[in-house]
Amino acid sequence: MNGADTAFVLISAALVMVMTPGLAFFYGGMVRVKSTLNMLMMSFVSLGVVSILWVLYGYSLAFGTDHGGVIGSLEHVGLRGIAADTLTGGDEGIPVFAFALFQLMFAVLTPALMSGALADRVKFSGWALFVGLWVTLVYFPVAHWVWAEGGWLYELEVIDFAGGTAVHINAGIGALAAVLVVGKRIGFTKDPMRPHSLPLVMLGTALLWFGWFGFNAGSALAADGTAATMALNTQVATGAAMLGWLAYERVRHGAFTTLGAASGAVAGLVAITPAGANVSPLGAILIGLVAGAACSAAVSLKFRLGYDDSLDVVGVHLVGGLIGTLLVGVLATDGVGGLTQLGKQAAGAFSVLGFSFAVSWLLATLVQATVGFRATEDDETTGVDHAYHAETAYDFSAVGATAVGRSAVPATPSGGSAPGGPAAATQAAPTTNKKVEA
Numbered sequence: 274m275n276g277a278d279t280a281f282v283l284i285s286a287a288l289v290m291v292m293t294p295g296l297a298f299f300y301g302g303m304v305r306v307k308s309t310l311n312m313l314m315m316s317f318v319s320l321g322v323v324s325i326l327w328v329l330y331g332y333s334l335a336f337g338t339d340h341g342g343v344i345g346s347l348e349h350v351g352l353r354g355i356a357a358d359t360l361t362g363g364d365e366g367i368p369v370f371a372f373a374l375f376q377l378m379f380a381v382l383t384p385a386l387m388s389g390a391l392a393d394r395v396k397f398s399g400w401a402l403f404v405g406l407w408v409t410l411v412y413f414p415v416a417h418w419v420w421a422e423g424g425w426l427y428e429l430e431v432i433d434f435a436g437g438t439a440v441h442i443n444a445g446i447g448a449l450a451a452v453l454v455v456g457k458r459i460g461f462t463k464d465p466m467r468p469h470s471l472p473l474v475m476l477g478t479a480l481l482w483f484g485w486f487g488f489n490a491g492s493a494l495a496a497d498g499t500a501a502t503m504a505l506n507t508q509v510a511t512g513a514a515m516l517g518w519l520a521y522e523r524v525r526h527g528a529f530t531t532l533g534a535a536s537g538a539v540a541g542l543v544a545i546t547p548a549g550a551n552v553s554p555l556g557a558i559l560i561g562l563v564a565g566a567a568c569s570a571a572v573s574l575k576f577r578l579g580y581d582d583s584l585d586v587v588g589v590h591l592v593g594g595l596i597g598t599l600l601v602g603v604l605a606t607d608g609v610g611g612l613t614q615l616g617k618q619a620a621g622a623f624s625v626l627g628f629s630f631a632v633s634w635l636l637a638t639l640v641q642a643t644v645g646f647r648a649t650e651d652d653e654t655t656g657v658d659h660a661y662h663a664e665t666a667y668d669f670s671a672v673g674a675t676a677v678g679r680s681a682v683p684a685t686p687s688g689g690s691a692p693g694g695p696a697a698a699t700q701a702a703p704t705t706n707k708k709v710e711a
Contacts, residue, residue, distance in 0.1 A: 274360060278495045279367045282375050285491025289378035292484035293320055293385050299477025299535070300389045301666075302470040303584050307656025308393045309469065309666035315388035315400055322404050323381045328352055331380060332373050334413040339423025344414050367494060375491060376416070382488075383412050383440045389584030390448035393458050393466075394653050397661040399646040403451070406636045411447060411629050415439050419621070431621035432605060432614070434503065435492040437547025437598040438625045445591025446626045447633035449580065454637035455647050457581035459654060466583075471531050478535040482511060485542045489549055499550050506549035507542065510561035514541025517565025525569075533569070536589060540568035543593030548601035556604040564596045591626075598622045 297316035304312045323331070330350050337345030348354060352373065360366040384404045391400070418424040419431065419439045426438070433439065458466070468474060489507045493500035518537025519529045544564035545557055552560065572588035575581065582588070599622060602615030640646045652660035659665065 274358070275365045275367060275495070278365075279371050281496040281500070282367050282371045282491060282494055285487035286371070286375040286378050288484045288487025289375065289382065289491065290320075290484075292378075292481055292488060293317070293382050295477050295480025295484055296382065296385055297477070298473050299481060299539070300392065300584055302473030302475075302477060303389070303468040303532075304392045305466060305656075306469045306666060307658055309658060310662050310664055311397065311657040312388070312392055314397065314662065315391075316385040318397075318401050319381050319385040319388075319404055322401060323384065323408050324377060326405060326408060327373075327377045327380055331408065331413050332376070334409075335376065335380075335416040336373075336421050339417070339421060342423060342425035342428065343418065345417050345421060372494065375494075376420075379436060379440060379488075380408055380412055380416070383436075383444050384408055386440070386444040386590055387448040387451065387586060390452050390582045390586040391455060392583035393657065394583075394648050395455060395657075396645055396648050397657070399640050399644050402644055403636060403640045403646065406640070407447065407633060410636065411632050412439070412443065415443055415625055415629065418625070426621045426624070429617055429620065430614075431617050432551055432601050432609070433547040433598065433621065434550040435489045435546045437543075437594045437601075438621050441543050441546060441590045441594030442598065442622055442625050443629045445587050445589075445594060446630045448582065448586040449591065450630045450633035451637040451646075452580050452582055452587075454634060454641055458583065459650065461581045462576065468532060474532060474535050478538055482538060482542065485511075485546075489546060493550065503549040506552060506554055506557035507545055509554055510545035510549065510557040510564075511538050511541035513558045513561030514538065514544065514565035514568075517541075517562040518569045519565075521566040521569040536572075536585070537565045537569065540564045540589050540593045543568075543590055544597035544600075547594070547597045548604070551601055551605040551607075551609060553604075553606055556606070559604065560597055560600050563600065564593050567596060568592050595622055595626075 293316050297313040300316065301309050301312045328351065330347060332352060333347050333349035334345045337348050340346055352370075355369050355373075357368065357370060359369045361369045361372050384407055387407075388400070416439050418426040419433050421427060426433070431438070460466070485507060486504055490500040490504040493503060515534050515537035518533050518540060522533045523529055541561040541564055544560050548560055549557060568589050571592040572585040574588065575585070580587075599615065599618050601610070602618035603610050605614060637646060648657055648660065656665075
């Protein structure tokens with residue numbers, strides 16, 4: 274066993290785990306007060322559901338012996354056949370359990386990313402069931418395609434170092450499919466749906482940025498030059514994307530918003546994920562700039578096309594994942610990049626997109642037809658925090674208030690509701706004081 278590499282992978286797994294609560298804070302600050310706890314719980318429940326399924330059969334389906342390039346075997350159900358001293362990577366490798374733990378954190382985070390698209394309006398029990406079905410029938414097979422020896426995209430030599438296809442394109446298009454089944458929030462495009470806590474959003478962004486070093490550099494599975502390259506490129510691409518988003522926002526809307534900075538950073542993190550180990554730092558900066566501006570522009574598509582992606586998972590994760598996955602085909606160093614590689618990248622990206630959309634739509638439809646996916650109108654109006662968790666995020670009675678006044682403020686100048694343009698869910702800003710929908 275290589276002790277240094279093992280320690281590196283275990284620490285990276287812990288960093289990736291922090292990303293899920295970080296995402297919960299990121300999304301939680303973007304919703305209205307009445308949905309805050311539900312938004313946090315939609316991420317946290319993934320830690321429970323997916324962890325159990327991963328041990329039962331998920332690891333085996335994703336990384337077991339290949340069957341036809343599409344799925345792993347069931348040889349490791351319950352992680353049987355793997356001992357504590359079983360190594361991966363040869364005589365100087367790391368324990369399989371360390372690799373399994375690291376990959377588990379990816380499986381946990383991916384469905385949690387989807388939750389932002391469905392904010393404010395789904396049953397918690399329906400969401401938990403959807404998460405279990407989705408990782409089983411979508412995430413585990415796609416992870417096998419991309420990262421397991423014998424997987425058809427792995428054998429095609431599609432470059433996806435840390436999850437542009439398996440994580441971000443997969444989650445982004447799956448979220449879109451679920452949104453089309455569930456439908457729009459009450460008051461979409463009519464009522465102001467501003468983020469209730471931008472400091473919470475910034476805290477979540479900081480945790481995501483921090484944890485993403487484990488997500489990206491840890492995918493090298495060794496403390497080596499590849500990990501160092503990936504870490505450096507992660508930082509510079511994220512900074513460039515934040516600046517790209519802010520520049521677009523300033524030109525288009527006339528202001529540099531806090532939410533825009535946070536959203537731009539996440540767009541850069543997404544875009545560099547598949548590409549960072551195969552491009553130069555200058556290439557990483559270019560990817561970041563393109564992703565920041567393009568994702569900022571993309572978040573407004575929901576208003577033009579009429580789908581209610583509450584927190585712009587499609588605009589950030591689907592679009593950012595596509596940008597990173599495709600641009601690495603052009604910008605990859607060491608003679609890898611070119612039209613041939615670009616064709617492979619496109620094949621990988623759009624095959625995952627098509628598969629995930631179709632299966633996700635079917636699963637969301639199944640959940641809606643059985644236990645129910647969409648919250649009732651009364652529960653959505655009252656607030657899903659109270660309806661499904663019997664709690665509220667903030668106890669205003671402690672300061673003697675029965676309602677919280679909110680002064681009218683100008684609509685946030687941005688392209689869509691958070692995380693993308695943040696709260697252009699604000700476009701119908703009121704002109705008088707109005708009670709918070711608590």
